[in-house]
Amino acid sequence: MDSLNSLIDGFGTALTPMNLLWAAIGVLLGTAIGVLPGIGPAMAVALLLPVTYGLDPTGAFIMFAGIYYGAMFGGSTTSILLNTPGESAAVVAAIEGNPMAKGGRGAQALAAAAIGHFAGGMIGTILLVVLAPTVASLAIGIGAPDYFAIMVLAFIAVTSVLGASRIRGIASLLIGLTIGLVGLDQMTGQQRLTFGSLQLADGVDVVIVAVGLFAIGEALWVAAHLRRSTGKPIPVGRPWLGRADLKRTWKPWLRGPVIGFPFGAIPAGGAEIPTFLSYVTEKRLSKHRDQFGKGAIEGVAGPEAAASASAAGTLVSMLTLGLPTTAVAAVMLAAFQQYGIQPGPLLFEREPELVWGLIASLFVGMVLLLALNLPLAPVWAKLLRIPRPYLYAGILFFAAVGAYAVGGESLDLVILLIIGLIGFGMRRYGLPVLPAVIGVILGPAAEQQLRRALQISDGSVSGLVNTPFSVTVYAIVVLIVAWPLISRLVLRSRGGRKTAEESRTVGGG
Amino acid sequence: MRLRTPLALFGAALLVVVGPPLLSTGDGSDTGTQIPGLRFMVPNTPGGGYDITARTLAKNAEDAGLTHNIEVFNLPGAGGTVGLTRLVGEHGNGKLALSMGLGVVGAVHTNKSPSTLADTTPIARLTEEPDIVVVSKDSPYRTIADLLAAWKKDPARVPVGGGSSPGGPDHLAPMLMAQAAGIAPRTVNYVPFDGGGELLASILGDKVGFGVSGLGEYRDQIEAGELRLLAVTGPERVPGLDAPTLREAGLDTEFTNWRGIVAPPGLSPAERDKLTGLIRELHGSKQWKESMKKNGWDDALLIGEPFGDFLDEQNQRVATVLKELGL
Numbered sequence: 038m039d040s041l042n043s044l045i046d047g048f049g050t051a052l053t054p055m056n057l058l059w060a061a062i063g064v065l066l067g068t069a070i071g072v073l074p075g076i077g078p079a080m081a082v083a084l085l086l087p088v089t090y091g092l093d094p095t096g097a098f099i100m101f102a103g104i105y106y107g108a109m110f111g112g113s114t115t116s117i118l119l120n121t122p123g124e125s126a127a128v129v130a131a132i133e134g135n136p137m138a139k140g141g142r143g144a145q146a147l148a149a150a151a152i153g154h155f156a157g158g159m160i161g162t163i164l165l166v167v168l169a170p171t172v173a174s175l176a177i178g179i180g181a182p183d184y185f186a187i188m189v190l191a192f193i194a195v196t197s198v199l200g201a202s203r204i205r206g207i208a209s210l211l212i213g214l215t216i217g218l219v220g221l222d223q224m225t226g227q228q229r230l231t232f233g234s235l236q237l238a239d240g241v242d243v244v245i246v247a248v249g250l251f252a253i254g255e256a257l258w259v260a261a262h263l264r265r266s267t268g269k270p271i272p273v274g275r276p277w278l279g280r281a282d283l284k285r286t287w288k289p290w291l292r293g294p295v296i297g298f299p300f301g302a303i304p305a306g307g308a309e310i311p312t313f314l315s316y317v318t319e320k321r322l323s324k325h326r327d328q329f330g331k332g333a334i335e336g337v338a339g340p341e342a343a344a345s346a347s348a349a350g351t352l353v354s355m356l357t358l359g360l361p362t363t364a365v366a367a368v369m370l371a372a373f374q375q376y377g378i379q380p381g382p383l384l385f386e387r388e389p390e391l392v393w394g395l396i397a398s399l400f401v402g403m404v405l406l407l408a409l410n411l412p413l414a415p416v417w418a419k420l421l422r423i424p425r426p427y428l429y430a431g432i433l434f435f436a437a438v439g440a441y442a443v444g445g446e447s448l449d450l451v452i453l454l455i456i457g458l459i460g461f462g463m464r465r466y467g468l469p470v471l472p473a474v475i476g477v478i479l480g481p482a483a484e485q486q487l488r489r490a491l492q493i494s495d496g497s498v499s500g501l502v503n504t505p506f507s508v509t510v511y512a513i514v515v516l517i518v519a520w521p522l523i524s525r526l527v528l529r530s531r532g533g534r535k536t537a538e539e540s541r542t543v544g545g546g
Numbered sequence: 547m548r549l550r551t552p553l554a555l556f557g558a559a560l561l562v563v564v565g566p567p568l569l570s571t572g573d574g575s576d577t578g579t580q581i582p583g584l585r586f587m588v589p590n591t592p593g594g595g596y597d598i599t600a601r602t603l604a605k606n607a608e609d610a611g612l613t614h615n616i617e618v619f620n621l622p623g624a625g626g627t628v629g630l631t632r633l634v635g636e637h638g639n640g641k642l643a644l645s646m647g648l649g650v651v652g653a654v655h656t657n658k659s660p661s662t663l664a665d666t667t668p669i670a671r672l673t674e675e676p677d678i679v680v681v682s683k684d685s686p687y688r689t690i691a692d693l694l695a696a697w698k699k700d701p702a703r704v705p706v707g708g709g710s711s712p713g714g715p716d717h718l719a720p721m722l723m724a725q726a727a728g729i730a731p732r733t734v735n736y737v738p739f740d741g742g743g744e745l746l747a748s749i750l751g752d753k754v755g756f757g758v759s760g761l762g763e764y765r766d767q768i769e770a771g772e773l774r775l776l777a778v779t780g781p782e783r784v785p786g787l788d789a790p791t792l793r794e795a796g797l798d799t800e801f802t803n804w805r806g807i808v809a810p811p812g813l814s815p816a817e818r819d820k821l822t823g824l825i826r827e828l829h830g831s832k833q834w835k836e837s838m839k840k841n842g843w844d845d846a847l848l849i850g851e852p853f854g855d856f857l858d859e860q861n862q863r864v865a866t867v868l869k870e871l872g873l
Contacts, residue, residue, distance in 0.1 A: 083591075086601060180753040221624070221657065223711060224738060228658075235631060238624030238657055303747075358750070359766060361743040364591070370743065371598055374762065377840050381766035445621055446628075492737050493753060495702045 040166055047393025051401050056099050059092075060398050063100035064405045067107020072115055073439060077124055077244070078108035079364035080442070086372055094376040095391050099398040101372065102352070105365050106158055106399065109308070109345045110406050113150040117337065118143055118420055119432050121252035125243045126308035126344045128474050129316045131251055133329065133336030140332050143421055147414035148278050149286050149334050150341040153293060155407040157342035160294035161301070161349025162399045172302045172353050176360070179303050181490035182501050186510035188483035191310055193514055194317040195475055202467065209468045212459065213476020216241055223481075224488050236448045241456075243309075245440045246477045249453045250470045252436040254460020256429040261461070263425060286338040289319050293342025300343075301350020307363050308347040309478050312340035349399070355380055356392060579612040579824045583641045588620045589629025589650065596626070599672065599805050600645035602837045603828065610831040612824060625653025625711070627661070634661035636810040640817030643669060647805035651860050652713030655868050663861065667813045668854035670825045671806035673838065674846035676780030677719040678789070680764060680773045681756045682749055690776040690795040693756055694727055701733040704755035709742035709763075713868060715803040716742075719758045719779050721867050726797035731870050749773065760803060762842045804846055806853065822850050 050056060070081045082101050089097040112127035117134030130150060137146040164172075195210060219230045220240030231237040278286070293315045300311035319339040320329045329336055354360040359381035361367035373380045378388055385392055421428070440453040463470055487501075494500020502508055586600040597620065604616035621629040626646060633644045644666070654662050679690065687693040697704045701724070708716030717738065721731045737754055739745035742763040749757040750772060761784065767773040768787070775789040779801040783791055792799055809821055828834050829847050838845060848856055 079591075083597065086598075177747045177751040180748060180751055221711070223740075225712060235624045235628050235657060235659060238628075239622070358746070359743075359763075360746055361741070367741065367743060371594075374841060375598065375602075379766035381770060381772075383766055383770050445619070446623070489737055492735060493705045495705075495735060 047397035050394030051397035059096045059100040063103020064107040067104035068111035071108035071111020129312040129340040136332035143418035144415045151410040153341035154345040156290040157345030158403040161346035183506040184486040186507035210472040213473035214480040217480035249456030250460035253457025257461040289339030293339040294346035297343030297346030298350040301347030311343040315339040315343035589626035596645040606833040626650040627659035631661040638812040656713035666808040669807040671848040673843035674804040679777040705735045707754035707757040719801045726799040
């Protein structure tokens with residue numbers, strides 16, 4: 038109840054006209070930044086740091102949090118409409134959202150995403166208020182072996198998005214893992230696949246890979262086929278979610294946050310893995326599994342809710358431990374230090390007004406974002422009325438700007454184009470694109486956690502299974518892998534008995 | 547070739563912007579500390595240490611009226627050596643400076659960078675910060691002596707966590723400690739983390755034997771009693787913190803992380819003096835003093851040639867450690 042009282046005080050802070058204005062500016066900026074590929078919330082907050090120097094810290098952080106949440110909302114817009122993820126967390130939204138948009142259900146996909154973000158953000162922030170201290174102490178209990186176990190689980194889950202042909206899916210995954218290898222080896226500083234180029238030493242940014250494979254590959258593919266297919270604009274259907282849509286989406290909206298929130302709170306968690314795990318979960322649980330890959334609304338709703346909830350989880354670790362789990366949190370941490378405030382165990386005691394004002398402003402920001410994005414969904418969807426040659430020229434332009442904005446390197450444009458050509462080739466030979474992007478995200482992370490775990494245990498393999506958490510995760514992995522086998526055995530024995538019974542009755546008759 | 551065209555464009559733009567005031571006979575904007583069109587390059591991502599230093603410098607210079615509109619831009623990559631290489635390529639450009647520090651010295655070696663800091667014009671070292679040796683509050687190591695005893699007995703069993711990749715500050719500090727303690731650096735079990743934040747979780751959760759990181763990031767955790775501070779790596783104790791220096795703990799070594807500014811090679815003495823003059827003025831301003839206090843930076847001003855000698859000496863020190871490790 039104590040935190041509830043503080044929260045009510047926080048609303049007093051957040052609802053002052055000035056702070057409301059900062060929240061509004063933040064969510065607007067954030068949405069715009071999210072829509073533009075390449076420019077992420079981390080960069081935006083960092084660039085605003087010197088500008089906010091003269092502001093009072095509460096106002097500045099309310100704005101930063103607005104940008105963070107707003108970017109999550111905006112990131113899925115281009116993903117869904119143009120197959121061009123604005124952030125790496127929005128990659129999953131493209132898989133189901135883009136086919137929906139192409140089928141004339143763009144507005145519904147956007148609305149499902151917006152409400153998903155709202156649900157995720159709200160549930161995540163409520164969990165933040167209620168669970169902050171508990172989650173924080175759990176987060177530090179998780180170490181390298183546990184992360185590696187989660188990565189193994191994620192890799193097993195990849196198999197369900199491999200598409201119709203397993204071999205093509207695995208080929209795509211391997212392409213992604215290879216791209217993920219580029220750069221300096223984190224543990225020893227050895228160069229790998231950098232061809233002596235310093236620009237490649239930090240590896241290829243996930244945003245460039247995602248934009249290249251999705252947007253450039255798609256644009257080249259469309260360009261190659263436009264002559265043959267009719268160049269008709271994509272239809273824009275009814276703007277609102279129907280009853281059938283709502284029936285299919287309310288459960289994913291509630292399930293997404295449960296997956297997203299804890300991932301946001303743990304170091305090295307972030308928003309990518311939970312969106313992806315949420316997608317796989319929805320696919321397994323859906324009654325419309327055949328629609329997945331062709332525009333299933335559950336596949337938009339769940340992952341988007343997970344993404345926003347992970348943002349709330351990130352704030353838990355940042356506020357209670359001073360632990361940045363994502364790039365945005367790292368920049369916000371730097372901002373705290375600039376104000377002479379040290380986030381950490383003592384923050385809630387020392388700066389209650391700031392913390393609770395910030396948390397209350399998150400609720401305010403979510404409402405603002407929903408009010409902004411829901412009416413905008415049909416407007417955005419009209420983007421698709423633009424004739425395809427112009428539309429895809431625009432996509433290429435924004436993709437190039439985004440890739441350049443990541444590091445300000447012209448070499449990145451060359452890499453983008455090469456990856457785009459790979460994306461084109463993958464479409465030509467029917468390789469699914471998603472496993473490649475997942476490979477780029479998971480590969481380096483899994484490798485680092487595996488090697489870190491082994492190094493901490495001084496090379497002993499037992500170091501991988503020495504925590505209850507990792508053992509539990511591996512048990513789940515074994516269950517998932519063995520489940521089809523078990524269910525088949527059960528079915529066969531049951532089916533076998535039935536046929537035997539049938540034959541007996543037939544024989545008796 | 548790739549660089550030529552933008553460079554030419556940049557040069558042309560500079561001429562247009564800077565030319566007229568330069569021609570208008572000295573007075574006006576080109577007097578005193580004013581350097582019109584000055585740009586600060588940050589060789590890592592926004593929000594990092596070099597970024598905050600550069601943006602703070604730019605802001606303070608503006609507020610103190612020393613020079614206007616310093617543009618800060620980021621060119622991240624390869625531990626800062628992408629930015630360094632670009633800087634060295636801008637031969638004779640007196641309107642560019644690179645925000646850098648000890649981390650770049652190490653990155654030059656680990657990335658086998660074609661450009662080194664010896665190719666630059668040293669301007670100034672500005673701030674410094676000692677590293678700290680910390681364990682969680684539940685750690686069996688109560689003092690630095692406990693830790694050293696266990697570490698010497700079996701280095702492999704005491705994993706050291708640090709917030710930088712091999713060659714970076716948090717990697718060098720424990721290696722120097724090991725050397726002083728008579729432990730072969732190659733046997734040190736160093737586990738790199740992606741910055742002090744990720745490392746913090748592993749120290750709090752007792753996943754590593756001990757952690758080495760910058761003081762600023764962990765001050766609050768130490769005050770809250772979540773972390774136990776065993777030693778500071780600088781030459782002197784830190785006021786308000788109850789921890790010995792490495793020397794007091796019997797290790798004949800010290801380590802301090804620092805940040806500074808370098809400029810492209812080939813500057814005329816006048817251009818160089820202009821930059822060092824700006825930094826000197828800035829250093830004396832109340833705005834900078836306030837910023838240092840706010841960010842918890844220790845003053846470590848070292849200007850011009852002495853800073854160049856210091857860079858050489860640091861480079862030697864880093865090279866020796868890395869060579870011993872075979873990096």
